[in-house]
Amino acid sequence: MMKELKVSVLIRCYNESKWINLCIKNILSQTIKPFEILVLDNNSNDGTDIIVKKDKKKVRYIKYKEDYIPGKMLNFGMSKCKGEYVLVISAHCIPCDNLLIENLVTSLKNNLKICASYARQVSLNFSDDLTIRDLMLTYGSESKLQKIDPQFNNACSIIRKSDWKNNKFNNSITNLEDRYWAAEMQKKKKLIYYSSESKVFHYHGSHHNNTPERLIKTKKTILFNKKSFGIHSDNLQIKQSDIFPIYIHNKASKKNLIKNLDSINQEFKYKFLTFINNNIKINKNNKYFMYQRKIGESRNQDYYLSDVINYYKKIILKYSQDKEYLLICSDDFNGISSSFLKRSLKAINDYFPDTIFAAKKTLDPIFINDNGKNVRLNKYNKLKKENKPLLIAKRNHGIIIHTSNLFKQDKFSGIIKLIY
Structure with missing residues (x-):
């Protein structure tokens, strides 16, 4: 049964008091209920810890005291997770619906060669011009099984913990630790799955230089043709x-x-x-x-x-x-x-x-x-x-x-x- 799967949720954050409550609430509303939720906080000073600690029964708060290196912090957090699968998500990534965990974990459950799957990141209408363009171009509307393409993003992904144990994240590189890990896993004949039906709002994304005039025109084209591009609703639905x-x-x-x-x-x-x-x-x-x-x-x-x-x-x-x-x-x-x-x-x-x-x-x-x-x-x-x-x-x-x-x-x- 899908609902009996043990999925740990590891939320990474630094100064995310504005987003952390929304993230946790949407995680708790998933069709597959989390086995546990751990918030791994890199020394926030904006009240994030106070918000998280309000309900200790639902969330476990862990303070990461070492200097931030993404792979090293991830390894530390993963080691604290007890589930068979681990959902890694940044605190400012908000699930678009209650099927995020279910959609992400299905491919891993059905195919043991798949070691991880990652979600589609969609912009919000207050995202900047570069983000709206880049997320649309980077995260397409069609799911795919990746044998040699190491595209992978830990802003929102699910990882089989047994595969992580055999090949942990690099403790020293300062960027692209997720792609590096995916490439290493693919060398071992493991597969990465991009799940386009799994969606999270991500208000910022990768940035590339471009002229403001061109970006404004690109943004208008994308927003005008949202259905054609398969872009999800851009509303946080706050009531x-x-x-x-x-x-x-x-x-x-x-x-x-x-x-x-x-x-x-x-x-x-x-x-x-x-x-x-x-x-x-x-x-x-x-x-x-x-x-x-x-x-x-x-x-x-x-x-x-x-x-x-x-x-x-x-x-x-x-x-x-x-x-x-x-x-x-x-x-x-x-x-x-x-x-x-x-x-x-x-x-x-x-x-x-x-x-x-x-x-x-x-x-x-x-x-x-x-x-x-x-x-x-x-x-x-x-x-x-x-x-x-x-x-x-x-x-x-x-x-x-x-x-x-x-x-x-x-x-x-x-x-x-x-x-x-």
């Missing part, structure tokens, strides 16, 4: 249910606070988290998790909203488990626009941004003080139609941030999209 609201109360009256909390509850229909200033008491209910803000923190006049979020980071991580984005609301909140949410979700799936603000356009004169001089930011052109408005971010709909922003000093930074 509203992947957004976790957080309300940080400061000085709003009890009446306005409850009104705002009810407004969020009506839109999201599941419990969210609220931090309430200690001068107001609200009865516990099933609409939201309540946490009383600490007196020393709430009275700190030097704290920005970003600092408050950082102060309660551990609590936020605890309650927002498995969520991709956070909707940060404060006393400026006055209701959620369905248009803002709809357009935000589109921006999330199109660009996977770190921060999303609601914004408004203005042609009013805006100034900054630069060394005692007032400098105007928006300058008028002679033709009125050529004047471009400035965009001013607002908090009245809340601010959407990716959960990985919790590990940044500025929680509202990174790739920013404005909804206006």
Whole structure:
């Protein structure tokens, strides 16, 4: 039975807090359930370890402390795996469906000469021009059995562990350790299988120099003819249910606070988290998790909203488990626009941004003080139609941030999209 196969999953990562949760969730949803999941972390410092360790029952976290050499790190990770087969996958590679493991392992189960199979890598619509072109050209829509072609990629592959034991990865080369290993296996009459029906999203790929003009034209041609090229959906399919609201109360009256909390509850229909200033008491209910803000923190006049979020980071991580984005609301909140949410979700799936603000356009004169001089930011052109408005971010709909922003000093930074 296919479902009884023991497949270990080895996830390699370095600073992948933005991707690791998506990767693990999609691995757990496979038709062939992993025998075990090991995350091999090369000394990340962006909170990856904290995210992985949230659920120790599902994932085993291993910190790789030596200097990074791809083959050496792989050998270390493979040695920790107990399954008959090992799925090697980079944390920023996201399975496109729940058949990835099943499709990859089928060829190895049916043919003992096949020592490994690798997946098709497909771009996302926010991948750069080179990646969209190169992944389409490199990973075709037709599967193939490779006898002498050493094309192989450990961004996502399944390896028969007994074959690895007899021929481990090279411990010294710094690049192309996967192709080198495949070539060595083929010399021993072993086969490599390219499984085109096994697909993972990979937002970056190999890069080659080219003129920007030519790349833009190539990208347009590829995206326009996606069906002809057999390119998979370019949408991460992140939904509203992947957004976790957080309300940080400061000085709003009890009446306005409850009104705002009810407004969020009506839109999201599941419990969210609220931090309430200690001068107001609200009865516990099933609409939201309540946490009383600490007196020393709430009275700190030097704290920005970003600092408050950082102060309660551990609590936020605890309650927002498995969520991709956070909707940060404060006393400026006055209701959620369905248009803002709809357009935000589109921006999330199109660009996977770190921060999303609601914004408004203005042609009013805006100034900054630069060394005692007032400098105007928006300058008028002679033709009125050529004047471009400035965009001013607002908090009245809340601010959407990716959960990985919790590990940044500025929680509202990174790739920013404005909804206006």
